[in-house]
Amino acid sequence: MYQEDTITISELGKNNNKLNEIADITVYENIPYIEFHMKNYTFSFKVPKEVTKYLSEYK
Secondary structure (H helix, E strand, O other): OEEEOOOOHHHOOOOOOOEEEOEEEEEOOOOOEEEEEEOOEEEEEEOOHHHHHHHHHOO
16 A cells, blocks of 8 residues: 655645555465554454455456
8 A cells, every 4th residue: 555645735746646555455365364563563364265266366
């Protein structure tokens, strides 16, 4: 997941379209778990096999 920087009043009108990675999701092939990583946190979720298959095919 990506997000643009917060624009302050002094930066209005400047073209700051740089995207920063704020989170990512790890999908495992043969294990029905996904991991959601954000800053210093990692959340693990057990999901149905259909969800794992769908997410692994997502591009």
